[in-house]
Amino acid sequence: MKHDLLVIGGGSAGLAAARTAVARGARPLMVTDGPPGGDCTFTGCVPSKTLIEAAARDDDFATGIRRVREAVARIAGTEDETALAGEGIEVLRGRAVFRSPREAEVEGRVLAANRVVIATGSEPRIPPIRGLDDLDYLTTDTVFELDALPRRLAVLGGGAIGCELAQAFARFGAEVTVVEAQERLLPGEDAEASRVLADRFKAEGITVRTGVSAARARQLEGRCRLEFDGGEPVATDRVLVAVGRAPVTAGLGLRAAGVAVEENGAIRTDDHLATTSPPGIYAAGDVTGRSLFTHAAHLMGRIATDNALRKGRRRRFLASSIPRVIFTSPEVAQVGPTEEQAARTDSDARMAYLPMSEVDRAIAAGRTDGFVKIIAARRPWLGTLGGGRVLGATIVGERAGELIHEIALARQTGMFTGRLAQTTHAYPTHAVAVQQAAAQFFTEYGGRRAHLVRSSAD
Known part of the structure; x- marks a missing residue:
């Protein structure tokens, strides 16, 4: 054929x-x-999110891994x-x-x-660490083959997947240390989002080492030892490499x-x-x-x-309106530029900010970590009329991964913030936070008004 x-x-x-x-x-x-x-079904999205959900439900590790394999088999069959x-x-x-x-x-x-x-x-990308090849290290492709929970786990990489799995394993009962070469967790995301997650990790007993890189790995009597150019070494039972792909x-x-x-x-x-x-x-x-x-x-x-x-006009791929979500607790969701990025490229952009501690549904649920940031840019000829064009948002909190799609749609369609503020949102939902934040582009809400974006150094 x-x-x-x-x-x-x-x-x-x-x-x-x-x-x-x-x-x-x-x-x-x-x-x-x-x-x-491919990866998503067998070693990525499906198994990782299933494991995260199992940890959040207080399942034991054996039950979590069983649920992972069941979910993978069910989806792979389609x-x-x-x-x-x-x-x-x-x-x-x-x-x-x-x-x-x-x-x-x-x-x-x-x-x-x-x-x-x-x-x-x-x-998975494997960093050039001396001695690492001598370890029976885990990657994001092999970690789901585990049958028993390591008592101690060191995670190399404080990006999205590293943070997701670190929190899941800690909630199963492992003693977890996250090592990130950059100065903060989630280095590519909003700086305040990184701080919120670092605080949550500390509260949950997860050790975070930032601004350091492993220089050597050793296998010692069935245990692993990570050594650094500066600072104390980390002794662990297993090492999970999650530094990117x-x-x-x-x-x-x-x-x-x-x-x-x-x-x-x-x-x-x-x-x-x-x-x-x-x-x-x-x-x-x-x-x-x-x-x-x-x-x-x-x-x-x-x-x-x-x-x-096709023949004739071809379609373009534009990544600017594609949302991304980090499935930690709290979730971190982003579309468009972060505030720091917007400050570098569009100093006239404005940002509205609302902490989740002032959102009624978050208060009722007892999960008030996080915030909503909505960024809007001036429109040609119209300026800030209608609140300006929605440029993007960072949302940190419960169900942030669901809330971000309203902003993604607004950015994709060139919507102005007035549409978000004028649209009635069901009360009490987490999504009301989007409407309340958007209102700040027109009036004072909760003692706040939208202001010019600023870099983290400001």
Whole structure:
């Protein structure tokens, strides 16, 4: 059978690419060297969020791991080869290697590759720490294979996944230490959000070491020891490496295809997700190095397929309105720039701030950590009329991951803050906080008015 589109990779981006091809009346062939579903289903979103939920319910670790495996199996069953065949997607197991810009080989089978979407995803990045390879260290891909809870766990990396898993393991009863090379947890997020989470970690007994990097790792009598250039060493039973992810591009034969890669290994793409190869080869998802989120990968897969198959005007991928959520407790959600970023790029932008301690539903629930920050920019010709155009927001608190979508929609549609303030929100909900914060662009609310953004140094 002749295929209209070759999809290399079976994760979120690859599945979206193949399903979009079917929706367009095309015949896709998906090549994957692992089961369809990829990282999100087997080692990422599904297992991590299941474990986090189990820890929040006070399940024991054995129950949590059992729930993880049940959830993975249930979701994987909806996207395996049999399920995809029923959708019109042929799946070929194996690793694809380009032989030329128009040919790829899979286990000795040569495939025509006139239209291709490369969606091979990413893998855990391992830092160059002396002695680390001698440890039986865990990664975000292998941590869910544990059957017993480590008594002590050191987490290398204080980013999103490091913080999520650190808190989950601490709630199961492990003694957890988080080590972050930057000066604060969540270094890419709002500085106040980092402080709120650091305070919560301290209250929950999680040790945080920031501004330090592990220089050496040692295996001593069944225990691990992390040593630093400065400060006391950390003794632990297991080490979890969570310092980020690297694009999977090695061994694909990209040079033969004429596909260029960045210094970090990511495939170089333009805003249409086209590679630098001859026309017809696109890339989507983590392998591009853009927006390393499952929902972003899904969107990229759809856009890449649309552009590969259509004639005429092509769609662009814009990451600016894609929300991101860190599933700690409290949750940290963000869309658009942080206040610090806005202060650097748009000094006329204004910010409204509301602490969760003044939100009735948060008070009723007894979970008042966090805040809402809404940032608005002046509009051409209209200035601050209508409160200005919604630029983004940071929300920290209970269900922040749900609340952020109202702001994402506002940013995507160019909405002005007046629409958020005028829309009646059900009381008492957490979402009322968005309306109350938006009101500050027009009047004093709770003793606060929107003010100019400022950097953390101000």
